[in-house]
Amino acid sequence: MQIPVEGFMYPNEVELQWSVLIVLYPFLTGLVAGAFILASLERVFMVKAVKPTYRLALLTALAFLIVAPLPLQLHLGHPERSFEMYLTPHRSSAMAMFGFVYLWYLLAVLVVEIWLDYRRDIVVMSQGTTGWKRLVYRVLTLGSTNISEHALHIDERVGWLVTVIGIPSAFLLHGYVGFIFGSVKANPWWSSPLMPVVFLFSAMVSGIAIVMLLYMLMCRVRREPIDMDCVDTVAKYLFYTFIIDFSLEMLDLIHRIYEADESFRSLDFMVHTRLFLSQVVIQILLGTVLPILLIGLTQVVKLAATQRKRIYVAAGCLTMIGIFAMRWNVVIGGQLFSKSFLGYTTYKMGFATREGLLTAVVLTVLPFVILGVLVKLLPPWPEKKSALSSVAAAAYGAD
Amino acid sequence: MKAFKDAGHLFRLASVFLVGGVLFLALRGFLVPRSFGQYGHYRGNAIKETAALPISYAGHQVCESCHADILEVKSKGVHKRVACEACHGPLAKHADDPASIQPAKLDTAVLCVRCHEANLAKPKSFPQVVSAEHSGGAPCDTCHQPHSPAIVAVAGASQ
Amino acid sequence: MNMTRRQLLILLPAAAVAWKSILAGTPEASPNYTMTEHWWGMLVDITKCIGCGSCVRACQMENQVTDGYFRTWVERYHVSDYDIENPKVDSPDGGKNGFPPAAVSDGKNFFVPKMCNHCADSPCTQVCPVGATFVSPDGVVLVDQKYCLGCRYCVQACPYGCRFVDPKKETAQKCTLCYHRITKGLTTACCENCPTGARQLADLKNPNDPIHEFLRTHAVQVLKPYLATRSKLFYNGLDGSVR
Numbered sequence: 001m002q003i004p005v006e007g008f009m010y011p012n013e014v015e016l017q018w019s020v021l022i023v024l025y026p027f028l029t030g031l032v033a034g035a036f037i038l039a040s041l042e043r044v045f046m047v048k049a050v051k052p053t054y055r056l057a058l059l060t061a062l063a064f065l066i067v068a069p070l071p072l073q074l075h076l077g078h079p080e081r082s083f084e085m086y087l088t089p090h091r092s093s094a095m096a097m098f099g100f101v102y103l104w105y106l107l108a109v110l111v112v113e114i115w116l117d118y119r120r121d122i123v124v125m126s127q128g129t130t131g132w133k134r135l136v137y138r139v140l141t142l143g144s145t146n147i148s149e150h151a152l153h154i155d156e157r158v159g160w161l162v163t164v165i166g167i168p169s170a171f172l173l174h175g176y177v178g179f180i181f182g183s184v185k186a187n188p189w190w191s192s193p194l195m196p197v198v199f200l201f202s203a204m205v206s207g208i209a210i211v212m213l214l215y216m217l218m219c220r221v222r223r224e225p226i227d228m229d230c231v232d233t234v235a236k237y238l239f240y241t242f243i244i245d246f247s248l249e250m251l252d253l254i255h256r257i258y259e260a261d262e263s264f265r266s267l268d269f270m271v272h273t274r275l276f277l278s279q280v281v282i283q284i285l286l287g288t289v290l291p292i293l294l295i296g297l298t299q300v301v302k303l304a305a306t307q308r309k310r311i312y313v314a315a316g317c318l319t320m321i322g323i324f325a326m327r328w329n330v331v332i333g334g335q336l337f338s339k340s341f342l343g344y345t346t347y348k349m350g351f352a353t354r355e356g357l358l359t360a361v362v363l364t365v366l367p368f369v370i371l372g373v374l375v376k377l378l379p380p381w382p383e384k385k386s387a388l389s390s391v392a393a394a395a396y397g398a399d
Numbered sequence: 400m401k402a403f404k405d406a407g408h409l410f411r412l413a414s415v416f417l418v419g420g421v422l423f424l425a426l427r428g429f430l431v432p433r434s435f436g437q438y439g440h441y442r443g444n445a446i447k448e449t450a451a452l453p454i455s456y457a458g459h460q461v462c463e464s465c466h467a468d469i470l471e472v473k474s475k476g477v478h479k480r481v482a483c484e485a486c487h488g489p490l491a492k493h494a495d496d497p498a499s500i501q502p503a504k505l506d507t508a509v510l511c512v513r514c515h516e517a518n519l520a521k522p523k524s525f526p527q528v529v530s531a532e533h534s535g536g537a538p539c540d541t542c543h544q545p546h547s548p549a550i551v552a553v554a555g556a557s558q
Numbered sequence: 559m560n561m562t563r564r565q566l567l568i569l570l571p572a573a574a575v576a577w578k579s580i581l582a583g584t585p586e587a588s589p590n591y592t593m594t595e596h597w598w599g600m601l602v603d604i605t606k607c608i609g610c611g612s613c614v615r616a617c618q619m620e621n622q623v624t625d626g627y628f629r630t631w632v633e634r635y636h637v638s639d640y641d642i643e644n645p646k647v648d649s650p651d652g653g654k655n656g657f658p659p660a661a662v663s664d665g666k667n668f669f670v671p672k673m674c675n676h677c678a679d680s681p682c683t684q685v686c687p688v689g690a691t692f693v694s695p696d697g698v699v700l701v702d703q704k705y706c707l708g709c710r711y712c713v714q715a716c717p718y719g720c721r722f723v724d725p726k727k728e729t730a731q732k733c734t735l736c737y738h739r740i741t742k743g744l745t746t747a748c749c750e751n752c753p754t755g756a757r758q759l760a761d762l763k764n765p766n767d768p769i770h771e772f773l774r775t776h777a778v779q780v781l782k783p784y785l786a787t788r789s790k791l792f793y794n795g796l797d798g799s800v801r
Contacts, residue, residue, distance in 0.1 A: 008647040010672070010719025011628045017710040017723070077708015077728025084688040084705065086423070087431050090440055095711050096687035112412070119408065142415065144408035151405040158409065185785060186681055186717035339719055340801045342647055432705075438593075441692035445702035446593070452738040455620045456747050478753075485612050485751040489619045514610045514753055519660040520634050520667035521608045525754070 007343025014345050016335045019355040020328075021071035024363055026177045026199065027327045028068040031367075033174035033200070034207010035061040036110070036166060041237065043163040049233035055380035056218065057211045058114050063371035065106055071363055072098075075355055094180045105173045109166040115140070116159040118378050120147045136377065174203040181330060188263035189334040194252045201245035206323040208238045213316040214371075216309065222381075228305050232298075235312050239295045242319070246288050249326075266341035274336055274344060279329045287322015291315035455489035458482075462490070465497065469546055476547025477526075486510055486545070507539040591741045596696040597763040598735055599790030600749070601772060602671050604797075606756035609634060609669035613748035613757060614654040617673075620736060620747035627722045628652040629733040630673035630748055637799045638665040645799040670793075670800050671757060673748070674699060674720040674733035675781060678788035682712040682721060682732075691730060697762070697790060698735045706730050717785050735759075762790070 003014050039057035041047040073079050089096035115122075123145045126137035175196040181187075182195025212234045219226045256264065271279055294315040298308050332347050350356030437443025462483040463470045473479055484490055486505060493500045517527040528534075534541070542550055609632055617623060617630045632653030636646040650657065653669070660667055676699050683691050683699060690705040691712055706729035713721045713730060721732045736746035740759065744750070749757045760769035772778070772794070779796040780789040793800075 011652045012722040013719045017713045081707045088689050090689045092684045093687045142411040440689040442702050449737045450741045458744045481753040482750050
């Protein structure tokens with residue numbers, strides 16, 4: 001397969017090293033970090049209005065976190081050797097820390113927080129269900145059915161502590177993804193101390209947007225009214241983080257244009273040609289400026305609830321596209337130009353290949369499937385009054 | 400005492416993590432390659448494995464130990480620093496077993512122009528020709544002897 | 559070849575002895591090579607390079623490099639005196655089969671052989687997550703083929719484009735400075751086969767190596783010095799337009 005090249009590339013540079021799967025990876029971890037930070041708003045920063053999204057945000061974070069390492073794993077030349085990252089992590093490598101930050105975040109933060117928050121429900125359901133479900137819940141109780149008021153109080157306190165630890169952990173999880181790119185001094189498109197910060201804020205933007213969309217979708221599926229106070233508050237936070245994110249990205253851009261170092265002409269050419277659609281049109285105009293304007297409108301003008309809902313859905317979807325485009329432009333864009341600054345190559349995405357489009361689509365859908373299972377297993381909304389509460393009462397009685 | 404009892408589930412969770420951690424450390428001790436860390440943060444044996452790869456080009460010293468006559472011709476001409484295998488190709492197998500493995504005959508019409516075809520980017524002092532004009536397609540060894548290419552004998556005869 | 563069968567038979571044992579002495583020099587078996595006594599690098603004299611591609615071919619043969627990928631390659635620069643910052647560069651098939659005649663005759667034209675710089679502060683080994691690539695005690699950047707994950711981070715981190723992932727082995731590949739040769743007293747395949755001596759293997763720890771005299775008396779440069787990789791691939795006659 002001949003890859004079209006313009007100008008001169010070092011001969012080994014013609015083929016791209018990191019594919020669409022590596023675009024997906026920061027996108028997915030970004031959603032994890034962002035969703036968690038939204039959850040922490042309620043828990044730590046006492047923004048009570050977003051309470052209805054709290055559990056959903058946690059489950060969303062977990063679903064995406066479970067899938068996040070899969071694109072990396074599929075991309076490796078030798079996936080069977082990936083455990084070496086735990087055996088002999090190289091201290092000078094940002095990537096080596098991935099395994100540990102990931103495990104820490106998955107096990108010490110998310111799983112513990114969800115477990116503590118759901119423990120009462122788990123115990124109740126382990127007694128109110130039958131068959132395999134009962135078995136699952138029983139394993140999840142770890143053999144302790146103590147849901148006395150005092151025990152739950154302890155859970156509440158410990159859960160709070162875990163969330164407090166979780167916030168810097170979420171920052172670490174996604175900040176370090178930015179660092180993986182930002183620390184490559186060979187690549188001027190990546191090499192920037194702003195990279196981790198930009199990644200972090202874009203992660204928060206995408207995480208907040210996806211939880212907002214999912215919450216509205218779930219309300220619709222369950223034929224329940226949307227808590228507009230909650231969605232308005234989420235949208236407000238989306239608006240503020242988005243403005244910070246956009247300012248940082250523009251700062252990076254303006255800094256590059258003003259400094260105009262040796263790589264500038266090459267990168268500038270790339271942005272005006274190969275990356276014009278994905279960077280200027282999709283990422284900046286459609287994916288950032290437009291949603292900011294849309295949500296900004298709701299902040300300035302008083303609109304009816306239906307109109308606000310429509311605007312939030314439109315802005316949320318645009319945001320998701322914009323953030324995905326941002327990851328694309330960083331990962332793919334950073335490999336399209338030669339490190340000699342003398343030429344450009346082309347990214348050819350396969351379809352049904354190991355790193356092709358089909359794999360990427362499956363990996364994008366997978367977290368939603370996992371989320372579906374999680375929601376079935378651990379319903380994020382208050383249980384319907386009738387069925388479970390009687391069992392709960394029974395459980396209290398038995399205790 | 401009550402606090403201890405009501406936090407019992409937390410201790411259960413902690414012990415699950417503890418078991419996991421101990422299992423990981425045990426596995427790690429078992430799985431890390433023996434020579435890892437011998438010289439630095441890598442497998443020391445990797446150096447030996449790289450050093451043990453097979454050789455294809457024997458090196459001109461080995462050629463010269465047999466082909467002393469060629470060496471003598473070559474050392475008097477401008478090609479004295481050109482290694483044998485630069486033209487003849489990799490011949491470690493021949494050096495290993497000279498009787499049964501013989502190098503292929505070379506075609507000077509193809510061989511010489513690799514270096515001597517004129518190109519603007521070549522250093523000006525390097526002898527180069529436009530082969531089509533220079534020899535009209537005749538193989539170079541019609542006139543030049545590759546091991547010592549200066550046409551001394553012919554020049555002497557014509558004088 | 560004017561050699562009788564008789565002469566050949568007489569000379570054979572000599573060849574056998576020479577060859578055996580090379581093979582005996584494997585580090586495990588021989589006391590001849592001590593890693594800590596060497597610090598390898600290379601000298602490339604651009605003023606001598608004729609762009610014949612011998613080094614590229616020799617490297618591919620010696621190291622079974624997959625077609626289309628390069629552990630060493632040769633670039634041809636064309637620098638116009640009216641636009642010295644924008645050179646025109648080409649490297650058809652890595653310069654393996656030489657170069658076609660230049661299209662334009664103005665300006666400055668020259669060849670630049672490229673390969674791993676065997677940096678002492680190598681950005682590629684820094685980023686390897688598992689320790690599958692490293693600077694050996696004698697200063698050669700190597701890849702552990704049995705340990706490499708194929709994550710390609712090192713390929714991204716190399717500023718010189720010297721690494722690639724082999725499509726069959728799925729591991730990172732690069733110039734080994736012919737480690738299997740230099741540890742046995744031979745020079746690298748590219749240096750051995752360079753007809754003009756434009757490439758010279760250099761042992762910087764050996765005070766008698768001609769590299770020291772050369773470095774003392776020539777204006778020598780490395781590629782992208784601002785990246786501070788402590789490259790050990792020294793260029794003589796390197797034009798400012800080369801990147």
